[in-house]
Amino acid sequence: MSTFAIDNIGLLVTNDPELGEGPLGVLRDVSLVLDGDRVAAVAGAGAQADARLDAGGRCVIPGFVDSHTHLVFAGDRAEEFAARMAGAPYAAGGIRSTVTATRAASIGELTALARSRRREALRAGITHVEVKSGYALDVDGERRLCEVAAGLTGDVTFLGGHLVAPEYQDRPDDYVALVCGEMLAACAPSARWIDVFCERGAFDADQSRTILTAGRGAGLGLRVHANQLGEGPGVQLAVELGAASADHCTHLSDADVEALAGSGTVATLLPATDFCTRQPYPDARRLLDAGATIALATNCNPGSSYTTAIGFCIALGVRELRMTAEEALQAATLGGAQALWRDDLGRLTPGSRADAAVLSAPSYTHIVYRPGVPLVAATIRAGQLEWLDPEGGLV
Secondary structure, three states, rough: OOOOEEEEEEEEEEOOOOOOOOOOOEEEEEEEEEEEOEEEEEOOOOOOOEEEOOOOOOOEEEEEEOOEEOOOOOOHHHHHHHHHOOOOOOOHHHHHHHHHHHHHHHHHHHHHHHHHHHHHHHHEEEEEEEEEEOOOOOOHHHHHHHHHHHHHOOOOEEEEEEEOOOHHHOHHHHHHHHHHHHHHHHHHHOOOOOEEOOOOOOOOHHHHHHHHHHHHOOOOEEEEEEOOOOOOOHHHHHHHHHHHHHHHHHOOOOOHHHHHHHOEEEEEHHHHHHHHHHHOOOEEEEEEEHHHHHHHOEEEOOOOOOOHHHHHHHHHHHHHOOOOOHHHHHOOHHHHHHHHOOOOOOOOOOEEEOEEEEEEEEEEOOHHHHHOOOOOEEEOOOEEEEEEEEOOOOO
């Protein structure tokens, strides 16, 4: 294997406090040596390597791990967004318009659209994504979405339980049976996870339990859309069933916070969604102080968070969710990895996957200090240079 070194790093975030300063394990004036798709070593200047990239004193961080996305869809909902900004309330039912457009799209169209969004995410420094289905709501369509998603990531989530399909509107239990039977069988070969939207207007606690239990029986890990629109059973169900993550967590009771803090279920917060829907923001400080593990993700989707700007989510985490810059950065890297049960991502330590982002800044605090500014000068994924800003000044 060939080796590749990122030299002249002014500030390196390793996410391992045993390697460097503070909880982020910060090191200064070092090189990062990559061997194939893995981190080989953190070394001093002049480390031997077959190829090199001069960071020019910039900050290097682990690649972002976006643990909640819906990248495979057709159409858009710009008019719905504009209406919401004018005062219309957000509700789960808007998903149906995306279902119509997605069902009508060819697999070639869906693949091209999803790959374009994935490339956009790479430019934002996102080196790993989870991708959900959920915009077809029929057997063949959901299978297609999972197969397209599998071309983007190994973390595919089957989300047939996104909403009751239009043709089953008056027969929701029949739709749940379809999701747990023929649809699950068609999608499981391409998926690692199963998810359900446990929310009013989508699936109640009993229906959600049925879907998740069926997925677990098929060998899939569990994820839950929980407590987005109000307090509800989603978080408690996620913890009870040992789900990897409960996502949204906007409205939490004291019992919900206690349950998350006492479990291995990661609270995945999606602040760009709350920004785009004018919903209240989740209280990350409350969760962190209780001892819960937090991830930050984009929730890139056409209806409530059409963005791949993970840096914007980090800035919201600090400004609106009451996190520190260090907590927010770690939540978008190591926290995302933990939400996907991945111990090889979200860190830059020997043996981890060689995923890194070189920032056009001397420190990660600039992500918050300069909100909305594209600060990623280069993205390295599995040891390969996937994105290089032509104006970033890197050589």
